[in-house]
Amino acid sequence: MSLTDDFKWVMNAPFLKLLGLEAVGVESGKVVSRLTVREDHHQQNGYVHAGVVGTMADHTAGAASATVMAEGFMPLTIEFKVNLLRPAVGRALVCEAKVLKAGKAVTVAESEVFAEDDNGEHKLVAKATVTLAVVPRR
Template structure:
């Protein structure tokens, strides 16, 4: 993959730091490169559903935003990313101390990027894939009128 914006890393990092909802949830930027992005979340009781497993909404949020971050790494400076659609597969009940999400652009395009994100639950040395998201990200001009 090729980065179209030389400042892509700052753009992606700022997108995590300036998103009030992510801050409220506790999701943080880990790293990115052309075509990929990683984020993490330390699990707290507020992230669990009534059965004690990690809430699907938390998994969808980290996967969606990290997929958007990956898409931004291959987006031109004058454009931005907006999720057009996604589907998430909740593969198993998530338990653990933290989440790690890694998203990868499968197919960049002029109007849309296709991205996948995997969400892993971390418990000690154990890393378990708990969900996988497939998304279409729209590429839109920043100065829309």
């Protein structure tokens, strides 16, 4: 699957636009997203805020889930758990999400969020498990 008009709705949430999150890779059951880190993404100690990391993990998993859903349906998060493994520091965050189990009513996906440094090297900063309901698209 490519970033066609049929898929773009998944990444067009106003909150994602505010954060600057964008999909950079899409295939069936998998999505990679990227966020260029800005000052307003930081918390008080200069790390990327956990809310930004969690949002990225959640929405990218939802986008991956959307790639395997029947036409006319969309994912809606029921629950997600994020393990913050180390402080997120870098010029960008990259999230790789994949579907673990696609069901008719519930889908489970996982996300890994990496911090990218100035040399382009990635360090794993968070891992999430996301449970999503399969609901009619609005």
